[in-house]
Amino acid sequence: MAQPFSTPDTTIVVTGGARGIGRAMADRFLRGGAARVVVADRDADQAQSAADELGERAHPMALDVTDEAAVAAAVARVEEEHGPIDLWCSNAGVGAGADLGDDDSWDVSWRVHVLAHVYAARALAPRMAERGRGHILLTSSAAGLLSNLSSAPYSVTKHGTVALAEWLAIRHGDEGIGVSCLCPQGVNTAMTAGDGKASGTRLGGAYLEPEDVADSVVEALGEGRFLVLPHPEVATYELRRAEDRDRWIGGMRRAWSKIRSAASPQG
Ligand SMILES: NC(=O)c1ccc[n+]([C@@H]2O[C@H](COP(=O)([O-])OP(=O)(O)OC[C@H]3O[C@@H](n4cnc5c(N)ncnc54)[C@H](O)[C@@H]3O)[C@@H](O)[C@H]2O)c1
Numbered sequence: 001m002a003q004p005f006s007t008p009d010t011t012i013v014v015t016g017g018a019r020g021i022g023r024a025m026a027d028r029f030l031r032g033g034a035a036r037v038v039v040a041d042r043d044a045d046q047a048q049s050a051a052d053e054l055g056e057r058a059h060p061m062a063l064d065v066t067d068e069a070a071v072a073a074a075v076a077r078v079e080e081e082h083g084p085i086d087l088w089c090s091n092a093g094v095g096a097g098a099d100l101g102d103d104d105s106w107d108v109s110w111r112v113h114v115l116a117h118v119y120a121a122r123a124l125a126p127r128m129a130e131r132g133r134g135h136i137l138l139t140s141s142a143a144g145l146l147s148n149l150s151s152a153p154y155s156v157t158k159h160g161t162v163a164l165a166e167w168l169a170i171r172h173g174d175e176g177i178g179v180s181c182l183c184p185q186g187v188n189t190a191m192t193a194g195d196g197k198a199s200g201t202r203l204g205g206a207y208l209e210p211e212d213v214a215d216s217v218v219e220a221l222g223e224g225r226f227l228v229l230p231h232p233e234v235a236t237y238e239l240r241r242a243e244d245r246d247r248w249i250g251g252m253r254r255a256w257s258k259i260r261s262a263a264s265p266q267g
Pocket of ligand 1: 186
């Protein structure tokens with residue numbers, strides 16, 4: 001199957017593109033033949049150095065995805081300078097708030113994991129609908145389908161990402177707008193660099209490299225799949241959760257108890 005979004009006039013934007021999964025997706029799209037990828041990130045310096053490394057078809061852009069006016073202006077500017085946006089990867093994310101978190105961690109998680117995707121969709125959907133084509137990929141997490149034992153703000157807002165992606169797919173699919181939702185488990189990036197051996201994510205299974213995730217994204221986009229699961233076992237876990245919620249919660253409680261005893265071996 002031909003790689004999607006690889007024609008000589010394809011324009012792609014990746015938010016949170018300066019590092020980690022976003023950078024790997026930008027690299028993968030460029031190596032696959034995309035005409036240009038805009039590497040958008042709140043960290044302007046890192047976006048610039050990532051774009052320098054990725055080559056002349058990578059364009060750095062300073063963008064805070066929680067600023068709606070800035071997101072709308074970015075969409076307009078990219079389309080003026082480069083033509084229609086074929087694929088917008090709404091990928092920026094934060095790991096904020098241990099346990100129940102404080103109000104600030106809820107606020108930033110909500111803004112980055114939910115509102116930022118709403119802002120992108122508000123700016124992009126009318127343009128894509130008018131053209132009858134375009135694709136939006138939202139990065140959630142396996143935590144958005146299951147749970148993240150370490151952080152309620154992360155878990156709850158990533159569920160919000162999945163719900164929003166489903167809503168967009170349902171409401172805008174008939175307008176020719178494709179929607180995908182990326183839900184990886186552990187991936188070796190700056191976000192997880194501090195995960196200890198006994199972290200909930202590590203106990204969930206092996207970590208992938210960002211490049212593996214980018215390969216899964218390209219494969220799923222090529223097959224027109226909504227859900228992108230770089231760790232295929234997540235589909236089984238989700239099925240078990242849906243089949244018997246009480247049993248699933250029991251299993252997760254056992255996992256949490258294992259994490260706690262690993263964290264304090266003296267008991
Ligand atoms: N690493 C994992 O194990 C893992 C697992 C599941 C899902 N994810 C999700 O994948 C996405 C990428 O994560 P990563 O692991 O590559 O993390 P990362 O920390 O390496 O990269 C995240 C990038 O997002 C940028 N960013 C954060 N807030 C922003 C904002 N307001 N505006 C613009 N850019 C902003 C950061 O500057 C950073 O460059 C996130 O949505 C994350 O929640 C990661």
